[in-house]
Amino acid sequence: MNKIIEVEKLVKMYGDFTAVKGISFSVDEGEIFGLLGPNGAGKSTTLEIIETLRSKTSGKVLVDGMDLDKQPNDIKKIIGVQLQTSGYYPGLNLTELIELFNGLYNRSVDATQLLQMVNLKDKAKAKFKELSGGQKQRFSIATTLINQPKIIFLDEPTTGLDPQARRNLWDLIRDIRDKGTTVIITTHYMDEAEVLCDRVAVIDSGEIIAINSPDKMIDDLVASGFERKKEVKAATLEDVFINLTGKSLREE
Numbered sequence: 563m564n565k566i567i568e569v570e571k572l573v574k575m576y577g578d579f580t581a582v583k584g585i586s587f588s589v590d591e592g593e594i595f596g597l598l599g600p601n602g603a604g605k606s607t608t609l610e611i612i613e614t615l616r617s618k619t620s621g622k623v624l625v626d627g628m629d630l631d632k633q634p635n636d637i638k639k640i641i642g643v644q645l646q647t648s649g650y651y652p653g654l655n656l657t658e659l660i661e662l663f664n665g666l667y668n669r670s671v672d673a674t675q676l677l678q679m680v681n682l683k684d685k686a687k688a689k690f691k692e693l694s695g696g697q698k699q700r701f702s703i704a705t706t707l708i709n710q711p712k713i714i715f716l717d718e719p720t721t722g723l724d725p726q727a728r729r730n731l732w733d734l735i736r737d738i739r740d741k742g743t744t745v746i747i748t749t750h751y752m753d754e755a756e757v758l759c760d761r762v763a764v765i766d767s768g769e770i771i772a773i774n775s776p777d778k779m780i781d782d783l784v785a786s787g788f789e790r791k792k793e794v795k796a797a798t799l800e801d802v803f804i805n806l807t808g809k810s811l812r813e814e
């Protein structure tokens with residue numbers, strides 16, 4: 563498996579505080595790789611360094627074989643990053659925003675096709691601020707694809723979404739992976755990481771404390787003698803909710 567990202571002994575200090583404490587990991591090309599960890603663990607800092615948006619204190623980062631210290635501009639060309647929502651010009655509709663990005667990236671992605679892919683074709687003439695939370699996330703993910711990147715970075719993409727919108731976004735992220743794009747995602751939702759990620763790294767207080775596939779991590783825990791206290795129910799409240807309200811998106 564080709565390693566598309568290699569991070570070696572990465573350190574980030576903010577003044578005297580060491581937020582990232584010499585972590586090493588790699589991401590395989592074509593996988594969905596999750597960074598999990600509590601608030602303040604150093605996930606966003608790590609991602610932003612790899613995305614060339616934040617400086618590192620020390621360590622080595624290679625993205626598709628390119629050294630972050632030597633070729634940051636070449637790295638920018640092959641990655642897709644979600645903008646802060648304030649980055650979307652309020653006066654433009656979704657089609658116009660995609661065309662603007664096309665111009666910035668010197669690409670000619672078909673806006674209708676892209677909106678179709680993220681289930682927003684009906685919203686082509688809507689402004690970003692008029693979208694629901696799930697629609698905003700889908701549009702934001704669509705914009706990461708405009709420069710036809712090899713890797714996209716998604717920082718907590720499903721936070722605040724309802725169960726249907728989350729499941730719909732998981733399908734979209736899998737679809738993007740299946741088309742060959744590597745996906746790096748941070749999330750606080752363990753159910754999401756379990757069903758979506760091929761591998762996860764657990765990061766705590768700036769250190770990676772485990773890295774593996776979710777299944778292997780669960781098997782290892784069970785093999786160590788761990789047992790769930792409560793009897794596992796045949797269904798969850800979320801299953802009930804989905805059963806009552808249906809699987810389809812409600813925001814359209």
Ligand SMILES: Nc1ncnc2c1ncn2[C@@H]1O[C@H](COP(=O)(O)OP(=O)(O)OP(=O)(O)O)[C@@H](O)[C@H]1O
Nearest residue numbers: 576577579581599600601602603604605606607608
């Ligand atoms: N610009 C900054 N200046 C000083 N400290 C910072 C700065 N950015 C982040 N930190 C600190 O570094 C640590 C790691 O922050 P980071 O945002 O990377 O964590 P995170 O794992 O993404 O957290 P969350 O899950 O809450 O988003 C935190 O203790 C945070 O307060």
